[in-house]
Amino acid sequence: MSSHLTADDLQPVAGGGLLHRRLLLKSGLMLATAAATGSVGVAPANASEDLASPSWMRMPGAPFSAYGNPSKHEARVMRAIGANKDLPGNGVSWTPLESLEGMITPSGLHFERHHNGVPEIGPAQHRLVVHGMVRQPLMFAVNDLLRYPMRSHLIFIECGGNSNAGWHEEPIQRPVGSFHGLISCSEWSGVPLAVLLDQAGIDPKATWVIAEGADAVVMNVSLPLAKLMDDAIVALYQNGERIRPENGYPMRLIIPGFEGVTNVKWLRRLQITDQPVMARNETAKYTELLPNGRARQFTFGIDAKSVITTPSPFQKMFGPNIYEIKGLAWSGRGRIAKVEVSADGGKSWAEAALQDPVLPRCFTRFRMPWSWDGSPAILKSRATDETGYVQPERDVLIKERGRNGYFHYNAIAAWSIDEDGAVSHVYA
Amino acid sequence: MSMRDRAAQPHLSSSPRRRGSIQASDERKTEAWMDPGLRRDDGVSRSVPARLRESLLLPVVLICALISTFAHAADRLAAPHLGKPMTAGEAAKWDLSVFPDGKGLPEGKGTAADGKSIFVTQCASCHGDGGRGATAEELVAEPQPLTEAGASKAIGPYWPYATTLFDFIRRSMPAGAPGSLSSDDVYAVTAYLLAANGVISETDEMNATTLPAVKMPNRDGFDWIDVKH
Numbered sequence: 001m002s003s004h005l006t007a008d009d010l011q012p013v014a015g016g017g018l019l020h021r022r023l024l025l026k027s028g029l030m031l032a033t034a035a036a037t038g039s040v041g042v043a044p045a046n047a048s049e050d051l052a053s054p055s056w057m058r059m060p061g062a063p064f065s066a067y068g069n070p071s072k073h074e075a076r077v078m079r080a081i082g083a084n085k086d087l088p089g090n091g092v093s094w095t096p097l098e099s100l101e102g103m104i105t106p107s108g109l110h111f112e113r114h115h116n117g118v119p120e121i122g123p124a125q126h127r128l129v130v131h132g133m134v135r136q137p138l139m140f141a142v143n144d145l146l147r148y149p150m151r152s153h154l155i156f157i158e159c160g161g162n163s164n165a166g167w168h169e170e171p172i173q174r175p176v177g178s179f180h181g182l183i184s185c186s187e188w189s190g191v192p193l194a195v196l197l198d199q200a201g202i203d204p205k206a207t208w209v210i211a212e213g214a215d216a217v218v219m220n221v222s223l224p225l226a227k228l229m230d231d232a233i234v235a236l237y238q239n240g241e242r243i244r245p246e247n248g249y250p251m252r253l254i255i256p257g258f259e260g261v262t263n264v265k266w267l268r269r270l271q272i273t274d275q276p277v278m279a280r281n282e283t284a285k286y287t288e289l290l291p292n293g294r295a296r297q298f299t300f301g302i303d304a305k306s307v308i309t310t311p312s313p314f315q316k317m318f319g320p321n322i323y324e325i326k327g328l329a330w331s332g333r334g335r336i337a338k339v340e341v342s343a344d345g346g347k348s349w350a351e352a353a354l355q356d357p358v359l360p361r362c363f364t365r366f367r368m369p370w371s372w373d374g375s376p377a378i379l380k381s382r383a384t385d386e387t388g389y390v391q392p393e394r395d396v397l398i399k400e401r402g403r404n405g406y407f408h409y410n411a412i413a414a415w416s417i418d419e420d421g422a423v424s425h426v427y428a
Numbered sequence: 429m430s431m432r433d434r435a436a437q438p439h440l441s442s443s444p445r446r447r448g449s450i451q452a453s454d455e456r457k458t459e460a461w462m463d464p465g466l467r468r469d470d471g472v473s474r475s476v477p478a479r480l481r482e483s484l485l486l487p488v489v490l491i492c493a494l495i496s497t498f499a500h501a502a503d504r505l506a507a508p509h510l511g512k513p514m515t516a517g518e519a520a521k522w523d524l525s526v527f528p529d530g531k532g533l534p535e536g537k538g539t540a541a542d543g544k545s546i547f548v549t550q551c552a553s554c555h556g557d558g559g560r561g562a563t564a565e566e567l568v569a570e571p572q573p574l575t576e577a578g579a580s581k582a583i584g585p586y587w588p589y590a591t592t593l594f595d596f597i598r599r600s601m602p603a604g605a606p607g608s609l610s611s612d613d614v615y616a617v618t619a620y621l622l623a624a625n626g627v628i629s630e631t632d633e634m635n636a637t638t639l640p641a642v643k644m645p646n647r648d649g650f651d652w653i654d655v656k657h
Contacts, residue, residue: 086554086563087603116603130511131519138511139518149506195507210525217600218524218607224655269522277525278589280596284581287650293574295586297650404578 014350016343016377019322019369021353079109080178089117089216092159094181097309097328103355103363105184107239112246113159113182116216119266123250126214128196128234132272135201142236142250148191151233153256155361156330158183158302160259160286166394166409171425176312179425180413183330185363188254190235193228197272206272210279211253214268221262222276223255227300231256234267257332257361258300259408261286288405296405302332304391305410306339306366306383317421320374325352329364331385338384339366345378345414345428346393352381360386372417378428379415394427526595530640533594537635538616540623546613547620550602559624564603568624574649584625588650590642593618615639 013020049055070077077099083091093112095105105111112118123142131137159182165172172179202225209228212220223232235254236243243249248265255262261281276282276298288296306329311317325343329336335358340349352366366381383391392400394411401408416426526532547559559567559582569582579585583593598614600606609617619634628634628642 084563090603116600116606129514129519129522131514131516131522137514137516137519139514140511144510144512147508147510196511199507199509199511212524216603216606220525220595220599271523271525273525273527275527275529277595278528278592280592280600283589283592283650284583284587289574289579289581289586291575293579293649295574295646295650296653298652298655300654402577 010371012371014342014344015348017371017373018325018341018343018348018350019371021351021368023369077109079111080175080181087116089114092161092182094178095184096175097177097181097183097307098175098312098315099177100309101326101365103185103328103365104239105186105363107186107241107244107247110184110186110238110244110247111157111159111182113161113260114215114246115219118246119215120245121214121250121266126250126266126268128251128267128270130196130200130270130272132210132270133203133206133274134197134272135203136199138196138200140196145191145234145236145251148195150189150236151192152187152189153231153233153235153254153361154185154187154359155254155256156183156185156302156363157254157260157263158305158330158332160261160299160407162260163305163409163413164406166411166413167398167403167406169403171427173313173425175314176307176309176413179313180307182260185330186238187240188233188235189237189240190233190251190254193232193234193253193270194230196234197225197229197270200272202272205274208273208276210269210271210273210277211262211264211267212269212271213248213252213264213266215266219261219264219281220277220279221264221282222273222279222298223258223262224300225272227255227258255300257302259286259302259332262300286407288401288407290405291402296408299408302330303408303410304331304333304336304383304385304389305329306336306381306391307413308341308379308381308415311379311417311423312415313423313425315423317372317417317423319421320372323370323372325368325370325379325381327366327381329354329366329381329383330362331383331387331389332361333389334386335360336364336383337386337388339364340382340384341366341368342380342382343370343377346380346412349382374419374421376419377417378426379417380412380428382412524595524599526591526598528589528591528640530591530636533591533636533639534611535636536611536615537633538612538614538619539633540616540620540628540630542612543616543618543620546609546617550609551617554603559621567621571626571645574646582625583621584627584645586646586649588644588647590618590622590627590644591640593621594639 009023010019012018077096079093079095081093095109095111126142128140162182163180165179207225209223209225210220211223212218232253232255234251236251238247243252251267252265253263253267288299306327308325308327310326325341329339336354339352339354341352342349352368355365355367358364392411397411414426414428416424523532554562554564555567556562566580566582569580569585572579572585574585594614597617615634622628622642623630627644
């Protein structure tokens with residue numbers, strides 16, 4: 001152990017053995033990390049391999065690759081797919097949050113929600129039309145938009161239906177990504193929508209924009225014009241490269257902080273109006289029915305939320321040791337102000353370290369050192385955003401919303417760790 | 429109401445779970461996007477919303493808005509004009525929207541009787557006999573209070589607008605061949621589903637005049653959260 005650490009450093013700051021987050025800054029703290037059983041981890045060494053002088057040090061390596069892929073040893077890190085058996089393009093794929101670090105989601109692991117498949121769009125035949133309450137309707141080709149000045153948003157996109165298993169009577173037992181993974185974080189680059197709308201000349205009486213995609217459901221939603229003028233972009237790039245087909249190639253709408261369905265993929269049409277169209281996906285779906293019989297509609301904003309990604313269900317502890325508890329926090333209303341972690345089911349809390357950069361409407365990675373003594377524990381994380389909003393406990397959320405709302409579940413998640421080091425999802 | 433009074437009104441419904449915020453942070457909640465009526469309304473101060481510009485109560489928002497104004501203004505000055513002008517007629521060919529007031533509805537007509545055979549051949553394999561749900565969602569349910577646990581969100585009990593059926597069916601259904609139904613077919617299937625839910629009678633004809641006049645039972649059951657009426 002490093003001479004920088006003292007016995008005082010290892011004094012818990014909250015129940016269950018949580019240590020002060022300053023320990024993350026010390027060089028000498030050796031952190032164990034819980035690992036998924038079976039799926040991820042280092043393959044056993046080939047018995048014939050000399051660890052001091054392995055074969056790959058004694059022969060030329062592979063040649064260059066025109067487009068790189070993950071190591072074949074990481075091939076099991078993939079999206080989990082849940083789709084309609086009769087309509088395989090209707091469903092979701094979840095980002096494997098339990099297998100990822102940092103704040104950026106690799107483009108190939110970005111979650112998907114499609115209503116009727118991924119269209120194979122030829123960019124030369126794709127157009128974006130801006131019309132309705134405008135001075136001059138305009139049609140833009142993809143190559144036109146590539147010549148416009150661009151801006152980037154490094155933001156999360158979260159499906160309004162993410163984490164909906166949290167409404168279930170019994171806690172679902174799945175890896176955290178297959179429960180909370182309809183969220184991903186990318187750098188999106190494209191043309192500020194205000195530039196295009198200005199060129200069309202918006203009627204001062206207009207208040208709404210109907211956005212529509214070029215997929216097989218011609219998915220449409222109504223959006224407040226003021227927000228779109230403020231910071232929306234027509235994105236053409238994701239994480240530096242052109243957007244992938246399943247994420248909207250050749251272009252999608254990006255609306256920072258708004259629920260996923262509003263970030264229309266395969267964007268083809270923007271109709272400027274003075275009323276919402278009342279589309280199926282803003283009335284029958286993506287609305288939340290409350291116990292009093294009334295329903296919340298146009299719940300665009302994503303409220304603050306966090307989840308511990310390690311340790312998490314289906315990962316396993318390696319016996320009493322010092323561990324790093326780590327996870328993700330986010331808010332569609334701005335920056336994350338703090339994340340607190342509990343190891344005793346919420347009886348006591350300690351503030352986690354937030355890893356820089358902490359950006360508005362973006363994933364924020366949090367970390368918490370933990371001295372686990374091998375006894376049962378219940379881990380929770382609780383996010384607070386810069387508006388002062390505090391992520392609610394599950395019973396508080398359900399008291400307010402009931403269990404039939406389906407969308408916008410953002411309650412605190414609880415992971416139980418037993419004396420054998422197995423992790424499971426509990427309501428606590 | 430003066431501009432200043434209007435600007436002082438909250439733009440976002442308050443949540444009892446919000447707590448402990450400081451004033452400067454709270455003001456971030458009054459972002460322009462919360463209110464679709466809050467937008468620039470002249471050609472002089474190009475992108476500072478009028479209500480924000482005249483508000484002395486939201487200095488933090490004003491400063492943020494000014495910063496973004498400079499960024500946008502630079503974009504607008506620097507951007508090429510590459511959009512190809514379209515006539516209103518050309519743009520109309522792209523327009524699939526059907527609004528609650530009937531705007532966008534095409535000519536055509538249909539009744540529940542016409543729609544039943546279309547539903548059986550084109551829809552029932554996924555939505556079940558009579559629209560009671562199968563691999564695709566339930567569309568038809570008995571009238572029931574939405575206050576019951578697990579209340580149905582089928583068309584009759586939940587959907588607020590009848591025009592939504594036409595808008596959605598025409599653009600999205602049937603899933604195996606979207607866009608393949610004629611306007612008469614879409615009116616007919618719409619009539620069938622409305623009649624099966626007891627919202628209209630079996631003999632009512634749905635057309636561009638009658639469909640927007642249908643008042644759904646849950647028409648007034650929705651509260652807008654992040655945008656004002």
